[in-house]
Amino acid sequence: MDTELLKGTLSLLILSLLSRRDMYGYEIAATVHRDTDGSFTWREGSLYPNLHKLQADGLIVGEWEEKETGRKRRYYHITAKGKAALKEKRESWNELCRGVSRILEKSDGQA
Amino acid sequence: MDTELLKGTLSLLILSLLSRRDMYGYEIAATVHRDTDGSFTWREGSLYPNLHKLQADGLIVGEWEEKETGRKRRYYHITAKGKAALKEKRESWNELCRGVSRILEKSDGQA
DNA sequence: GCATTATACATAGAGATCCGATGTATCGGG
DNA sequence: CCCGATACATCGGATCTCTATGTATAATGC
Numbered sequence: 001m002d003t004e005l006l007k008g009t010l011s012l013l014i015l016s017l018l019s020r021r022d023m024y025g026y027e028i029a030a031t032v033h034r035d036t037d038g039s040f041t042w043r044e045g046s047l048y049p050n051l052h053k054l055q056a057d058g059l060i061v062g063e064w065e066e067k068e069t070g071r072k073r074r075y076y077h078i079t080a081k082g083k084a085a086l087k088e089k090r091e092s093w094n095e096l097c098r099g100v101s102r103i104l105e106k107s108d109g110q111a
Numbered sequence: 112m113d114t115e116l117l118k119g120t121l122s123l124l125i126l127s128l129l130s131r132r133d134m135y136g137y138e139i140a141a142t143v144h145r146d147t148d149g150s151f152t153w154r155e156g157s158l159y160p161n162l163h164k165l166q167a168d169g170l171i172v173g174e175w176e177e178k179e180t181g182r183k184r185r186y187y188h189i190t191a192k193g194k195a196a197l198k199e200k201r202e203s204w205n206e207l208c209r210g211v212s213r214i215l216e217k218s219d220g221q222a
Numbered sequence: 223g224c225a226t227t228a229t230a231c232a233t234a235g236a237g238a239t240c241c242g243a244t245g246t247a248t249c250g251g252g
Numbered sequence: 253c254c255c256g257a258t259a260c261a262t263c264g265g266a267t268c269t270c271t272a273t274g275t276a277t278a279a280t281g282c
Binding site: 117118119121153154155156157160161182183 | 238239240241242243247248249
Binding site: 007024025026027044045048049052071072073074 | 230231
């Protein structure tokens with residue numbers, strides 16, 4: 001996978017996942033990895049700074065939770081502002097797909 | 112349009128356009144702008160450095176041409192290496208679309 | 223019991239990309 | 253004759269993701 005193409009999709013997918021339910025960082029990465037059959041593998045160096053940024057922008061909020069038997073995890077919850085941002089990012093994504101598809105289809109069969 | 116998502120698509124689309132026919136820089140930008148109904152607007156600061164890079168990597172070759180009545184333009188031609196790279200980038204793009212779609216669809220209706 | 227692996231968070235530095243600003247020069251229309 | 257569109261180019265900045273590294277705890281294997 002050309003990782004360069006991934007840029008910008010991280011925030012979109014994190015927000016999308018958190019719209020399902022609250023999750024913690026490690027769980028988010030594992031879910032994406034599983035749901036894409038291993039196509040997407042996010043590194044800690046990409047994931048955690050992005051989560052901090054989304055929180056700083058007020059799109060998500062994180063809270064430490066210590067389960068009875070488990071270890072400490074920081075669960076993230078999407079905010080109203082985050083849901084609005086998700087809607088916009090979804091639309092941007094669809095617009096990007098449409099645009100790229102049009103160019104690729106017009107050039108099809110000539111490569 | 113969230114320009115962050117555009118990253119990585121520039122090279123893909125340039126190669127795709129040049130697989131139709133030879134084009135010069137300004138024409139490439141104008142074609143993309145037109146074919147996407149204005150969704151994509153590439154700036155000179157993105158376009159020209161990228162063309163130079165593609166040429167440095169041997170994926171395209173450029174040649175100055177001075178038409179009888181026109182001004183000087185640098186026409187770019189895709190190489191065999193460029194066509195191979197285009198094929199790979201197309202596949203990466205399809206993989207990205209599949210992956211993102213899966214995540215978004217699973218989360219649909221909950222945002 | 224003890225070592226290794228998986229879980230779980232975090233940051234620093236490097237590399238790559240795209241954009242805004244700026245510069246040069248030519249061509250055509252009013 | 254000026255101005256906008258055409259046509260190329262570069263620089264610096266902002267942003268993103270990755271690699272590498274660090275800390276700490278729980279579970280697993282032997």
